[in-house]
Amino acid sequence: MAQLTLPDVLAAVYGDPTRVPRGPELEEISQLVRQHGEKPAEVLADLLKTRRRAAKAERNCAQAAEAATNLEQMLKNLLDGHASHYRMESLRREGDAVWVVCRVGNMLREYPIHPDVDVARLEALEPWEYVRVREEVVVGVWAGDPSLFMAAHGSVASFKNVCDADLGLIQVQQDGQGDSVVRLARRLRDQKLVPTSRLVLLRDDPRWAVAMIPSQAAQSRFEAPIEHITTRLEDLAGIDAIASRLIEDVLVHVIHPAVRQEFGLEAMHGFLLSSYQPGMGKTAFMRGFARWLYELGQQIGLDVVLYVVPPNAFKSMWHGEDARIVREDLWGAIRARQLLPRQRPLVQFVVLDEVDSLGKRSDASHGITSSAQSDALEAMLAEMDGMISRTAVQEPPVYVLFGGTTNLPDRVDEALKRVGRLGDLSLEMPPIDIEGAEDILAIYARGPLAWYCFDRIHRDVDADFVRSQFLRPALAAVFPTVVLYYTTDQQRRIDVTAGEILAGVHYEQAMNEAKKRAALRRLRRIGVPAVAFDDLVDCLLDVANDVARQMQADPHMLIRQLQVKVAVARVEAVDKQQLQKHRFLKLHGA
DSSP: OOOOOHHHHHHHHHSOGGGSOOTHHHHHHHHHHHHHHHOHHHHHHHHHHHHHHHHHHHHHHHHHHHHHHHHHHHHHHHHHHTOEEEOEEEEEEETTEEEEEEEETTEEEEEEBOTTSOHHHHHTOOTTOEEEEETTEEEEEEOSOHHHHHHTEEEEEEEEEEEETTTTEEEEEETTTEEEEEEEOGGGTTSOOOTTOEEEEESSOTTEEEEEEOOSSSSOTTEEOGGGOOOOGGGSSSOHHHHHHHHHHHIIIIIOHHHHHHTTOOOOOEEEEEOSSTTSSHHHHHHHHHHHHHHHHHHHTOEEEEEEEOTTTTOOSSTTHHHHIIIIIIHHHHHHHHHSOOSSOEEEEEEETTGGGGOOOOBTTTBOOOHHHHHHHHHHHHHHHHHHHHHTTOSSOEEEEEEEEESOGGGSOTTTTSTTTTTTOEEEOOOOOHHHHHHHHHHHTOSSOOEEETTEEEOSOOHHHHIIIIIHHHHHHHTTOEEEEEEETTOOEEEEEHHHHOOHHHHHHHHHHHHHHHHHHHHHTBSOSSEEHHHHHHHHHHHHHHHHHHHHHOHHHHHHHHTOOSOEEEEEEOOHHHHOOSOOOOOOBO
């Protein structure tokens, strides 16, 4: 058997002959082998000591490496602690060089960019994020931290107009601070801005808009969806004369400016619809006219927007708030709508319901009026006059038309009733005669109702049958019935009939009550399940008696609605039992 040499053994140990030590190193290994053969215990002890020293040295190296890493991190943290953070204004390029422009106090300073910093990341910074500057060099950014965005929220402003869409410049209005131009943050560039949009400005730099407050509705608090109105002028009874006059004036003075200018006519800015009696249908008339205006716009290419101001909508318990509501909530929305991009003429119809709630300005003849009412009225007058001058030069043209309603025309401020405001046209709701009352009842008697007459129930009857057999006879019985009387200071008694005090809303109420009576008999299976003549007469008299009792309790209501010109000493309603002298329907089992 061949004898193995030391190099053969080492080659087997290393697994690779090329790694076998040569020269002095091989000689040293040979000497260790010989010593191991002569003194194995001593050689083993030396090897263990050497192994321990090597392990200790390895541990010391690892600890030294860790200490070096910690020291490096400490130095880095120390240097970062001396870094400053600034909001970037812009990037300035000159050839291949790029500098970061930052605002430091009231000054602009520019800094070079460290090669490790991505310029594209700097370009994507939002206004509330920061660049990190150390030793006058931009070395990083502080971005993507939600706490930065939350801390950046400042005051709130209302959107008014787009100044430059490419640069993201818009015009806003801040409460008590007037108008200003701000820049939209990148995250808002694709957001749709409407007249009611509310924007949050950057707290430390209000030149930026950084967030948008979600809107409850895509319109102002006074803007009403005109397309949802179902009332039409042709559905209303007794208003043909005033409707025709209003439509004619609007067509000539508003809708067709070329014709108006050809004949030297003035533009129409408003009209006042009044009646001394509530419930005459003024609100329904305004809805019907708004619907007519909307449908006309659909035909000839007009955008029509409706604003409805309810009674006392401008009143507030806070000083100065009344005028602010007028200027900002109403007129701010009107102006913002005008400034939106459009391709067609715009008609803005503003309905001031119960415009007398604005009050009168204080003077010697009118006595004392609250300062809040006076502030709101003054703001309204100023805005109306300013709007007339502004809209005259816009293209496509803008027409603002006011429509005021009131039951107290004598309490509407005279300045509001001047030409150029609400005084361009004055309309008064016509009194309801017996024919008009029949037309109103006929409107609410439509539908598949069951009617009882000639001792049987009639279904699917035409309108003429209902008018001739029910409405006309019932009104003939009720209209001339005396329901109250008043005594003058000269002890003269004056009778008042049901026809004099019933308004359109009362005829609607009576017809609905008659239908309800028939419906209840149907549910209870007692009596005739159909509307009877006596149902209608009873309900008309009940409503008339209710109105008479209200006038008895409040004589001023009688004086105002009937425009009584003499002194009234006493008002007395006729007892309900005395009114019901007509034939009652004899109920019987169904």
